[in-house]
Amino acid sequence: MKALTTTLLLCLLYTANEAAKILYVMPFTAASHYISQKDLAMELAKRGHEVYAITSHKEVDPPTTYHQIMVERKSVWDAFFTEEEKPNIFSMLDLSFAQFQNLMYVIGKFNNDLVFNSTEVQTFLKEDHKFDLVINELFFQESLYMFAHKYQAPLVLVTTFGNSVKGNFYGRNPLQLATVYHEYGVSPDPLSFIGRLSNFYYALYDLFVTKFFYMPELEALAQHHFKDLSQPLPSLEQLAANASLVLMNSHFSIDTPTAYLPNYIEVGCLNHPKEPKPLPKDLQKVLDSAKNGVVYLSFGSNVQSKDLSKDRLEGFLKVFGELKETVLMKWEDDSVPNIPKNVVLRKWFPQKDVLAHPNIKLFIGHGGLLGLQETIVAGVPILGVPVFGDQYLNILATVQNGHGELLEYKNINEENLRTVINKMLTNKRYKEKALEVSIRFKDRPMNGIDTAVWWIEYVIRHKGADFIKTPALKLGFIQYHMLDVYLFLVVLLLVPFIVLSKILSLFKSKKTQLVEKKKQKKN
Numbered sequence: 001m002k003a004l005t006t007t008l009l010l011c012l013l014y015t016a017n018e019a020a021k022i023l024y025v026m027p028f029t030a031a032s033h034y035i036s037q038k039d040l041a042m043e044l045a046k047r048g049h050e051v052y053a054i055t056s057h058k059e060v061d062p063p064t065t066y067h068q069i070m071v072e073r074k075s076v077w078d079a080f081f082t083e084e085e086k087p088n089i090f091s092m093l094d095l096s097f098a099q100f101q102n103l104m105y106v107i108g109k110f111n112n113d114l115v116f117n118s119t120e121v122q123t124f125l126k127e128d129h130k131f132d133l134v135i136n137e138l139f140f141q142e143s144l145y146m147f148a149h150k151y152q153a154p155l156v157l158v159t160t161f162g163n164s165v166k167g168n169f170y171g172r173n174p175l176q177l178a179t180v181y182h183e184y185g186v187s188p189d190p191l192s193f194i195g196r197l198s199n200f201y202y203a204l205y206d207l208f209v210t211k212f213f214y215m216p217e218l219e220a221l222a223q224h225h226f227k228d229l230s231q232p233l234p235s236l237e238q239l240a241a242n243a244s245l246v247l248m249n250s251h252f253s254i255d256t257p258t259a260y261l262p263n264y265i266e267v268g269c270l271n272h273p274k275e276p277k278p279l280p281k282d283l284q285k286v287l288d289s290a291k292n293g294v295v296y297l298s299f300g301s302n303v304q305s306k307d308l309s310k311d312r313l314e315g316f317l318k319v320f321g322e323l324k325e326t327v328l329m330k331w332e333d334d335s336v337p338n339i340p341k342n343v344v345l346r347k348w349f350p351q352k353d354v355l356a357h358p359n360i361k362l363f364i365g366h367g368g369l370l371g372l373q374e375t376i377v378a379g380v381p382i383l384g385v386p387v388f389g390d391q392y393l394n395i396l397a398t399v400q401n402g403h404g405e406l407l408e409y410k411n412i413n414e415e416n417l418r419t420v421i422n423k424m425l426t427n428k429r430y431k432e433k434a435l436e437v438s439i440r441f442k443d444r445p446m447n448g449i450d451t452a453v454w455w456i457e458y459v460i461r462h463k464g465a466d467f468i469k470t471p472a473l474k475l476g477f478i479q480y481h482m483l484d485v486y487l488f489l490v491v492l493l494l495v496p497f498i499v500l501s502k503i504l505s506l507f508k509s510k511k512t513q514l515v516e517k518k519k520q521k522k523n
């Protein structure tokens with residue numbers, strides 16, 4: 001009987017949510033981008049969908065419904081440099097907005113190239129597949145949107161960094177430049193006149209260069225690699241605009257509240273909210289026995305703490321040595337600096353599990369979104385040293401929300417470190433705010449990953465859910481911005497004036513004619 005009920009239940013579940021075949025395109029090589037998305041891909045596979053992932057990071061023991069198509073994993077720096085030439089990551093700080101964007105366009109093209117160069121991808125493209133859905137990361141991978149067209153499947157875009165100006169622009173979500181900052185913008189006061197002026201420039205620069213220089217290159221790439229499909233192919237911009245969903249790794253409880261179309265969904269924290277795993281024994285002992293608490297420093301996977309300049313490193317170590325707290329420091333190099341005895345070095349820490357330990361009092365990092373969200377979930381205050389990309393704005397939000405401080409790399413010295421670290425360790429406000437923000441970040445009907453899965457299955461159930469897409473997509477630039485209507489109204493307002501002034505000038509000339517005639521008669 002029980003078996004029968006279970007079978008019936010399973011049947012019901014199965015028909016309510018039929019297993020679909022999903023292609024998840026997430027080949028970007030940076031680890032944080034992969035880690036931000038793999039739980040979602042894996043979760044879809046665990047729920048019975050057949051997931052094909054184009055990726056550069058191999059899972060060793062995935063569910064049987066998870067198939068991997070491997071792309072060579074190169075560092076983003078390989079787009080420019082050989083191994084010996086690689087610059088110190090902190091030199092990114094000297095780049096202007098435009099220079100950083102220009103780097104990203106090159107890195108983007110390079111990554112798209114890598115995907116098409118992969119022999120596994122080439123074989124996969126020749127196989128016979130039918131997909132119900134294609135998911136792409138929305139991050140400099142536009143030529144890969146053509147997969148959705150090849151398989152005639154609805155497209156879902158996922159950002160690993162929150163809201164995106166380009167993502168808004170293509171899908172016709174209002175840009176809201178007064179309040180919604182460009183993801184790579186830097187301004188200490190985004191709402192000020194200078195802040196908004198800068199934002200206008202950031203958005204304009206990005207959209208202009210993307211449209212006229214970057215996209216044409218990716219367009220050519222897509223045209224070349226999908227030339228066997230029936231012509232003409234849709235443009236990549238059309239494909240981006242036609243996305244059924246844009247899932248954003250942000251949430252209004254910690255990010256700028258923004259107006260979104262119904263298919264723009266905030267799924268902030270796509271990392272699976274699992275219970276923390278037990279720590280390695282030695283680390284557990286260090287953390288448990290740190291009676292005065294622990295400060296944890298890690299600049300993530302891209303930025304290595306050994307890249308810190310000598311004087312800055314010495315500043316950190318000097319100030320750490322004065323603390324009563326234990327300090328955990330991610331240190332990747334084999335040569336170990338002279339460290340105070342309360343400092344523990346490791347090449348790698350299980351970050352999420354370390355942050356969850358009750359003795360952690362402060363996290364020092366660069367403000368990459370992944371680590372930042374982990375810190376927020378754990379309710380730990382953060383001292384951020386932003387290096388590139390969205391990190392500045394991420395840290396600025398923690399300052400505004402009261403659980404973080406921002407220290408610019410150029411201002412790192414012993415004295416500033418001592419002041420800010422002591423302030424954050426002694427003033428209770430940071431911890432209180434961190435807990436408050438943590439609670440509100442988690443307080444929602446469904447966590448990020450369940451929300452994302454629900455919407456993805458919704459789009460599958462409704463075969464692309466075309467009804468969710470804004471009618472603005474059918475309008476041209478002039479119509480969407482109402483320029484034709486404004487022009488019409490201006491003309492309409494001008495007509496009476498023109499008519500009136502014509503009549504007046506007519507009267508005037510009649511009058512002068514009469515006067516002239518009178519004059520002539522007199523003569």
Ligand SMILES: *[C@@H]1O[C@H](CO)[C@@H](O)[C@H](O)[C@H]1NC(C)=O
Nearest residue numbers: 109110111113114115116117
């Ligand atoms: C991909 O292959 C093309 C043609 O062989 C080559 O020119 C290009 O450098 C390769 N790109 C990458 C990123 O490996």
Ligand SMILES: *[C@@H]1O[C@H](CO)[C@@H](O)[C@H](O)[C@H]1NC(C)=O
Nearest residue numbers: 154234242244463464465466
């Ligand atoms: C847009 O997507 C829908 C599915 O969501 C698809 O039926 C349609 O063909 C797509 N249009 C273009 C121009 O790609």
